[in-house]
Amino acid sequence: MKVAILGANGQLGSDLVKAFGKDAIPLTHRDLDVTEPGSVQILKELKPDVVINTAAYVRVDDAEVEVEKAFQVNAIGALNVAKACNELKAVNVYISTDYVFDGAKGTPYEEDDVPNPVNVYGLSKYAGEIFTRNHSQRYYIIRAASLYGKAGASGKGGNFVEFMIQQARKGERIKVVDDQFMSPTSTKDVAEMLKEFLGIKPEFGVYHMVNEGYCSWFEFTKEIFNILNWGVHITPIKSDELKRLARRPAFSALKNEKLGNLGLRMRDWEDALEDYLMEKGYSD
Ligand SMILES: NC(=O)c1ccc[n+]([C@@H]2O[C@H](COP(=O)([O-])OP(=O)(O)OC[C@H]3O[C@@H](n4cnc5c(N)ncnc54)[C@H](OP(=O)(O)O)[C@@H]3O)[C@@H](O)[C@H]2O)c1
Incomplete structure (x- = not known):
């Protein structure tokens, strides 16, 4: 099985390349620009069986002002990839986000809950989902959330865990939202689960794929330093205090309902975090 991975040097992309090993056809932004239909044609020469599209505009606050850029990559890009996959009869895997939900539900979202994005990034990803659903005959929409991985999000210049560790090392005061x-979710875990998932050829559709459980960003940060056993003081704050451009859903935890029905289980988020910190050499 040949698996083309778009956005191959990104945070999730690089872990997918590792997980798929010899089956992977890594394609970086330089190799294939999803916003250019001509560039996407390279897939026709490579003839993959599966295309995993991790290519994305991921800067949530910047998307509020760079609306067209966000839609170009996250929505039009998804359309271009869907059309190419149809021509090739390849399975199209679009990576989406918990930010398609508005956060009002108050309990973990299941795959059939109705999206209602509250920011431009979420709306552009939801548009990408709709293009994927309506323009690919064989597709999976995989919703992940709050990703951290070894490579760090190239679009964000790192990941949340690393930002917290950097701040602690510099002795800066750490303030994190508790609302x-x-x-x-660990990108390594999504990559490995996606490999197992594709291997069993589930029914096409939308699936949630996150580490089990949920927490606030404040609780997540506390757990980072608990595992490391570093005595770091963290101050809980409210989202309003950050005055960020984009609204965030107050509660966007996802439930892996359909993975569970297939007998597949992701690790608890605390275990995945500990594994990440140990692999990075921060803890032993
Ligand atoms: N990060 C999160 O917390 C999070 C949460 C939920 C869902 N997701 C979704 O998960 C996926 C992977 O995110 P990530 O955290 O791995 O982000 P990332 O590290 O920024 O990876 C995105 C990749 O897309 C590439 N890219 C950007 N524009 C492109 C274009 N026009 N054509 C082709 N490639 C392009 C980037 O390459 P360059 O850097 O070279 O441009 C980068 O390799 C995305 O679909 C994202 O929406 C992320």
Whole structure:
């Protein structure tokens, strides 16, 4: 099985390349620009069986002003990839986000809950989902959330865990919101689960794929330093105090309902975080 991975040097992309090993066809932004239909044609020469599209505009606050850029990559890009996959009869895997939900539900979102994005990034990803659903015959929409991985999000210049560690090392005062809840998720775990998932050829459709459980960003940060056993003081703050451009859903935890029905289980977020910190050499 040949698996083309778009955005191959990104945070999730690089872990997918590792997980798929010899089956992977890594394609970076330089190799294939999803916003250019001509560039996407390279897939026709490579003839993959599966295309995993991790290419994205991921800067949530910047998307509020760079609306067109966000839609170009996250939505039009998804359309271009969907059309190419159809021509090739390849399976199209679009990576989406918990930010398609508005956060009002108050309990973890299942795959059939109705999206209602509250920011431009979420709306552009939801548009990408709709293009994927309506323009690919064989597709999976995989919703992940709050990702951290070894490579760090190239679009964000790192990941949340690393930002917290850098701040602690510099002795800076760490303030983190305690009124936004989510499912922190390791890109390594998504990559390995996606490989197993594709191997069993489930029914096409939307699936949630996050580490089990959820917490606030404040609780997540506390757990980072608990595992490291560093005595770091963290101050809980409210989202309003950050005055960020984009609104965030207050509660965007996801439930892996359909993965569970297939007998597949992701690790708890605390175990995945500990593994990440140990692999990075921060803890032993
Ligand atoms: N990060 C999160 O917390 C999070 C949460 C939920 C869902 N997701 C989704 O998960 C996926 C992976 O995110 P990530 O954290 O791995 O982000 P990332 O590290 O920024 O990876 C995105 C990749 O897309 C590439 N890219 C950007 N524009 C492109 C274009 N026009 N054509 C082709 N490639 C392009 C980037 O390459 P360059 O850097 O070279 O431009 C980068 O390799 C995305 O679909 C994202 O929406 C992320």
